[in-house]
Amino acid sequence: MIKHSLYILWTRKSKNALMVAEIAISFIILFLLFTLLFNKYKNFAHPIGFNTENIMILKLNGSRMSEEDKKADKQDALYDAIFQTIHQQEEVLRATEIDYSHPYTYSRNTGRIVMDGGIEFEPTDQRFRPSVFDVLEIEFIKGRAFTKEDAQHSYIPIVVNNQFYQKLKPYLSDDETFVEDDREFKIFGVMAHYNKESDYKDEEDIMIQSADFLHWLKDSHQSTIFVKTKNDPRKIEAQLVSAIERINPKLGVSVDYFDSMQEGRNKWELLPLFLISFVALFLVINIALGLYGVLWYNISKRKSEIGIRRAMGASEGDIFIQMLTEVFILAFFGILIGGIFAIQFPILGAFNYTTLEYMTGALLSLTFVLLITIACGYYPSKLATKVTPNEALHEL
Secondary structure: OHHHHHHHHHHOHHHHHHHHHHHHHHHHHHHHHHHHHHHHHHHHHOOOOOOOOOEEEEEEEOOOOOOOOOOHHHHHHHHHHHHHHHHOOOOEEEEEEEOOOOOOOOOOOEOOEEOHHHOEEOOEEEEEOOHHHHHHOOOEEEEOOOOOHHHHOOOEEEEEEHHHHHHHHHHOOOOOEEEEOOEEEEEEEEEOOOOOOOOOOOOOOEEEEEOOOOOOOOOOOOOEEEEEEOOOHHHHHHHHHHHHHHHOOOOEEEEEEHHHHHHHHHHHHHHHHHHHHHHHHHHHHHHHHHHHHHHHHHHHOOHHHHHHHHHOOOOHHHHHHHHHHHHHHHHHHHHHHHHHHHOHHHHHOOOOOOHHHHHHHHHHHHHHHHHHHHHHHHHHHHHHOOOOHHHHHHHO
């Protein structure tokens, strides 16, 4: 049966080449789409590493304040008064200053660490006070958060995510320190995860430095404040902002919410994903309709051949199996050609996907293409079984 089907397909190779090309293109499109979707799903499935619920973000703007009020002692008094006002709210659990480039912002700081042998790392750099870890409820799989006392040593206290820790491991001494040029770092804790950009993006290498160690930051203040509350912080927004503005009327206060920022970044990440999926599926559907049309046309032109086979004793089942076998052979060559092109993406490193993601994309693509092939080939093959010897005589 297969040998006979191959011979028939070869005699119509110019026409069948179009169907093979359509199947190959469908496979490549679906391979890239499913690899992308699986990558996003895998990123979304793992924990983000901290808690975004019930956190109000206060952004202070002192640009309109007098030069006198901007002096260090005045700023210390101002921030003391602000935190005192914040903690007077019964709903407030904790509050802390935080890096302006905290998670889900569009800002970032990138560090550069060059190890012996020229190995270079460029982690996303964050500068935190120790209290940030409690406010965000960051999950540690090893060690702990650094404290204010840890910043009194010669080494730089840091916390890293597990992804970056695994890369640093070969360079660490027994006490979890490593040296880069004239700087010594000590890892106090390892976070399970830490999503910086969005919950759908690949996790980055993260290094959190102690703000109390950095000479240009330890005696100053960060203008972003996270306020952790018992319930929804939106209930106390007006009251809290009004109380802070009374401390210094020239101090500007804007408000955001951590969970809203998370939702906003995730929506922006999903929008292009939906557009890419829509365009890809639209192309595949058009290819499938074209494949169906070509199959139907080819079978309608083979009525005389089918009628002769029926006259020679072939049953409806035999005809159906022959037609469907031909469709599957075309699908096999289409997938083979598509697979040869698709495998070039991981070989050339065109995208930053893992082997598991590429394999999953290939498997899902193979399944989907086979389903499309069955769907497109089933009805035309069924029509072929209805051809009778008498009908075939009229075609001669």
